[in-house]
Amino acid sequence: MFLGLTGVAAGEAEKIHQISAELCKTCHQEVYRQWSGSMHAKSTALSDPIHGAFYQTEVGDPTQEGQIHKKSGKFPVCLQCHAPNAARDKTTKLDAKPAYSEGVNCVACHTLTNYKGIRGEDGKLRLGLQSYELSEKLQAPQGFNRGLQQLTASGDLFGGAAASGGDSKKPNPHLGEAVEFEGKKIPALPMEGNPTQMKTNNACMGCHDQRDNPHGVPLCLTGSEYNMSKSDVNCLACHMPIAEGVADHSMGGGHNPGMLKRSVVFDLTTQRDGDNIKAKVLLKNQQPHSLPTGAPFRNIYLKLSAYNDKGEILWENAAGHPAESDAQAYLVYVMADDAGKPAPPPEATKLGKDTRLKPHEERTLQYQIPAKGVVLVRGELYYNLMWPQLAKRFEQLPEELRAPILIAEAERAMPSP
Ligand code: HEC
Ligand code: HEC
Ligand code: HEC
Ligand code: HEC
Ligand code: HEC
Structure with a gap:
C-alpha cells in the first residue's frame, strides 16, 4: 500500500486543511524555506516560546484534547489565528497532526476566501478564521486560466x-x-x-486587524492603525516583496532584525550652544502602522550618551532603562488596571498612554548636554519584544527573545570649541 508524504494511506482522502506544508515543499522548495523560518511556521504554543508561555497560563497544555480558554470557558480563541487548522477541526491536541503543529501553514492562508471583516453584525469581534469564508480549494493570486x-x-x-515565475518542469x-x-x-x-483575497490586505487582516482582551481592551491594533494612516500601500508590498521572481514568504516583523532596521529613519544633529550641546534626535516611522506595532509588549527605547576623549560616558539621557527618567525616549503602548497602573495584557481594564510613533509620524526629541569635555555624542535605538518586567518574569525564555536588539545608531563628533 502506498503511503503518501503526509502519512495518510492513498484513498483515505485528507481534507485540504489537514495537508502538511511538507507536501507543498515537494515542489515549492524556496517558498517552503522562506515560510519555515517565519513566525507563521512557529505560531503555535508548541514552537513559539512567548506565545506558549501565555497559552499555558490562559488555556493549558497544547498537547491535550479538550482544553478551554479559562476566562471565557470556551474553545480557545487563540487557535483561530495561532493554529487555524486545529481550530477548523475543533481540536486542542496540537501535536496530533503536522498541519496543526505547523500553525499558520500553506493551506491555512491559501484556503481563506471572502474576507468579511472582523466586526460581526452583533458588533462582536470575529477573529482569525471566523472572519473568512473557508474554501476546499486552494486560493491563488492568479490561478490557471486555461x-x-x-x-x-x-x-x-x-x-x-x-504565469508566475515557478518551476515549469514540475x-x-x-x-x-x-x-x-x-x-x-x-x-x-x-x-x-482569487486576486481580491490573495493580492490585498484581505489576506492578512482577519488575523492582524484587532484583538481585544476579555475586558474589551485592544491588545493589538495593526489594522486600525493602518486604516488611520489612509495608506493605499498594502501589507504585501512590504511583507511579501518579490525576490527572484516570487513573492517572499519570510514575512518578517518584530523577530526579524532586517525588517526592524529598515523600519525607522534615525538621525542625530548636534550644535554647540554656550556651555551646552543641543542635540536633536530624529525618528521617522516608515510604516503605515505604528512603530512598534503588533503585540502590546513590543517597545523601543533610545539611549543617548556623550563621551570624553577616553571613551568614558560623561552624560546619558537615562541611567539604565529610560521608562522613569526620560519618558520621551520610551516608545510603548501601556495597558492599565482600574487604578491606571500598568497591567499584564490579559488583566488590563483600560488603555494607558501610547507613546509609539503613529503611522508615518516624524518626531524630534531634544536634549541639552553639558559640553565640557565631550568629544562624541552617540545615539542608539533598541527594539524589545517584551516589556522589561515581562522579560524578567519569563526568565526561562531564551536570552535572544529577552535581550534588547540594536536597530539603529548615529554618532556626531564634537569639534573642540
Ligand atoms: C500568511 C499567509 C500565507 C502563508 C502561510 C503561505 N502563503 Fe503562499 N501566498 C500568500 C499570499 C498573500 C500570496 C500572494 C502574493 C502576491 O501575489 O502578491 C501567496 C503566493 C504564493 C505563491 C505564488 C508566488 C508567486 O509569486 O508566484 C505560491 C507558489 C505560494 N504562495 C505557495 C505557498 C506555500 C508552498 C506555502 C507554505 C510553505 C505558503 N504559500 C504559505 C499567503 C501565504
Ligand atoms: C507536484 C508539484 C506541486 C505540489 C506538491 C504543489 N504544487 Fe503548487 N504549483 C505547482 C506548479 C507546477 C505550479 C505552477 C508553476 C509555478 O508557479 O510554480 C504551482 C503553482 C502554485 C501557486 C501559484 C498559483 C498562481 O496563482 O500563480 C500556488 C499558490 C501554489 N502552487 C500553492 C501550493 C500549495 C499551497 C501546495 C501544497 C498544499 C502546493 N502548491 C503543492 C506544483 C506543485
Ligand atoms: C490565519 C491567521 C493569519 C493570517 C491570515 C496572517 N497571519 Fe501573520 N501572523 C499570524 C500569527 C498567529 C502570528 C504570530 C506568530 C507568533 O508570534 O506566535 C503572525 C505573525 C506575523 C508577522 C511576524 C510578527 C513577529 O513577531 O515577528 C508578520 C510580519 C505577519 N504575521 C504578517 C502577515 C501578513 C503580511 C499577512 C498577509 C499576507 C499575514 N501575516 C497573514 C497569523 C496570521
Ligand atoms: C512600508 C512597509 C510596510 C507596510 C506597508 C506594512 N508593514 Fe508591517 N512592518 C513593517 C516593518 C518595517 C515592521 C517592523 C517594525 C515594526 O514592528 O513596526 C513591520 C512590523 C509588522 C508586524 C510585527 C509586529 C510584531 O508584533 O512583531 C506585523 C504583524 C505587521 N507589520 C503587519 C502588517 C500588516 C497587517 C500590514 C498591512 C495592513 C502591514 N504590516 C503593512 C513594514 C510594513
Ligand atoms: C485575531 C488573531 C489572534 C488571536 C485570536 C490571538 N492571537 Fe496572539 N497573536 C496574533 C498575531 C497576529 C501575533 C503576532 C503579531 C503581532 O504581534 O501582532 C500574535 C502574537 C502573540 C504573542 C506574542 C508572541 C511573540 O512571539 O512575541 C502572544 C504571547 C500571544 N499572541 C498570545 C495569544 C493568546 C494566549 C491568545 C488566546 C487567548 C491569542 N494570542 C489569540 C494573533 C492572534
Missing part, C-alpha cells in the same frame, strides 16, 4: 506553468488531477484564482 487554451485544443492538462497538481513527481504520488490539489 479556458482559451482548451478552446483552441492545445491544452496540456498535466503540465505547464502559471507536474501541476492544481489542475484537477493527481500527479506523480520523483516517484511520489501527489493528490489533486484543486485551485482557483
Whole structure:
C-alpha cells in the first residue's frame, strides 16, 4: 500500500486543511524555506516560546484534547489565528497532526476566501478564521486560466506553468488531477484564482486587524492603525516583496532584525550652544502602522550618551532603562488596571498612554548636554519584544527573545570649541 508524504494511506482522502506544508515543499522548495523560518511556521504554543508561555497560563497544555480558554470557558480563541487548522477541526491536541503543529501553514492562508471583516453584525469581534469564508480549494493570486487554451485544443492538462515565475518542469497538481513527481504520488490539489483575497490586505487582516482582551481592551491594533494612516500601500508590498521572481514568504516583523532596521529613519544633529550641546534626535516611522506595532509588549527605547576623549560616558539621557527618567525616549503602548497602573495584557481594564510613533509620524526629541569635555555624542535605538518586567518574569525564555536588539545608531563628533 502506498503511503503518501503526509502519512495518510492513498484513498483515505485528507481534507485540504489537514495537508502538511511538507507536501507543498515537494515542489515549492524556496517558498517552503522562506515560510519555515517565519513566525507563521512557529505560531503555535508548541514552537513559539512567548506565545506558549501565555497559552499555558490562559488555556493549558497544547498537547491535550479538550482544553478551554479559562476566562471565557470556551474553545480557545487563540487557535483561530495561532493554529487555524486545529481550530477548523475543533481540536486542542496540537501535536496530533503536522498541519496543526505547523500553525499558520500553506493551506491555512491559501484556503481563506471572502474576507468579511472582523466586526460581526452583533458588533462582536470575529477573529482569525471566523472572519473568512473557508474554501476546499486552494486560493491563488492568479490561478490557471486555461479556458482559451482548451478552446483552441492545445491544452496540456498535466503540465505547464502559471504565469508566475515557478518551476515549469514540475507536474501541476492544481489542475484537477493527481500527479506523480520523483516517484511520489501527489493528490489533486484543486485551485482557483482569487486576486481580491490573495493580492490585498484581505489576506492578512482577519488575523492582524484587532484583538481585544476579555475586558474589551485592544491588545493589538495593526489594522486600525493602518486604516488611520489612509495608506493605499498594502501589507504585501512590504511583507511579501518579490525576490527572484516570487513573492517572499519570510514575512518578517518584530523577530526579524532586517525588517526592524529598515523600519525607522534615525538621525542625530548636534550644535554647540554656550556651555551646552543641543542635540536633536530624529525618528521617522516608515510604516503605515505604528512603530512598534503588533503585540502590546513590543517597545523601543533610545539611549543617548556623550563621551570624553577616553571613551568614558560623561552624560546619558537615562541611567539604565529610560521608562522613569526620560519618558520621551520610551516608545510603548501601556495597558492599565482600574487604578491606571500598568497591567499584564490579559488583566488590563483600560488603555494607558501610547507613546509609539503613529503611522508615518516624524518626531524630534531634544536634549541639552553639558559640553565640557565631550568629544562624541552617540545615539542608539533598541527594539524589545517584551516589556522589561515581562522579560524578567519569563526568565526561562531564551536570552535572544529577552535581550534588547540594536536597530539603529548615529554618532556626531564634537569639534573642540
Ligand atoms: C500568511 C499567509 C500565507 C502563508 C502561510 C503561505 N502563503 Fe503562499 N501566498 C500568500 C499570499 C498573500 C500570496 C500572494 C502574493 C502576491 O501575489 O502578491 C501567496 C503566493 C504564493 C505563491 C505564488 C508566488 C508567486 O509569486 O508566484 C505560491 C507558489 C505560494 N504562495 C505557495 C505557498 C506555500 C508552498 C506555502 C507554505 C510553505 C505558503 N504559500 C504559505 C499567503 C501565504
Ligand atoms: C507536484 C508539484 C506541486 C505540489 C506538491 C504543489 N504544487 Fe503548487 N504549483 C505547482 C506548479 C507546477 C505550479 C505552477 C508553476 C509555478 O508557479 O510554480 C504551482 C503553482 C502554485 C501557486 C501559484 C498559483 C498562481 O496563482 O500563480 C500556488 C499558490 C501554489 N502552487 C500553492 C501550493 C500549495 C499551497 C501546495 C501544497 C498544499 C502546493 N502548491 C503543492 C506544483 C506543485
Ligand atoms: C490565519 C491567521 C493569519 C493570517 C491570515 C496572517 N497571519 Fe501573520 N501572523 C499570524 C500569527 C498567529 C502570528 C504570530 C506568530 C507568533 O508570534 O506566535 C503572525 C505573525 C506575523 C508577522 C511576524 C510578527 C513577529 O513577531 O515577528 C508578520 C510580519 C505577519 N504575521 C504578517 C502577515 C501578513 C503580511 C499577512 C498577509 C499576507 C499575514 N501575516 C497573514 C497569523 C496570521
Ligand atoms: C512600508 C512597509 C510596510 C507596510 C506597508 C506594512 N508593514 Fe508591517 N512592518 C513593517 C516593518 C518595517 C515592521 C517592523 C517594525 C515594526 O514592528 O513596526 C513591520 C512590523 C509588522 C508586524 C510585527 C509586529 C510584531 O508584533 O512583531 C506585523 C504583524 C505587521 N507589520 C503587519 C502588517 C500588516 C497587517 C500590514 C498591512 C495592513 C502591514 N504590516 C503593512 C513594514 C510594513
Ligand atoms: C485575531 C488573531 C489572534 C488571536 C485570536 C490571538 N492571537 Fe496572539 N497573536 C496574533 C498575531 C497576529 C501575533 C503576532 C503579531 C503581532 O504581534 O501582532 C500574535 C502574537 C502573540 C504573542 C506574542 C508572541 C511573540 O512571539 O512575541 C502572544 C504571547 C500571544 N499572541 C498570545 C495569544 C493568546 C494566549 C491568545 C488566546 C487567548 C491569542 N494570542 C489569540 C494573533 C492572534
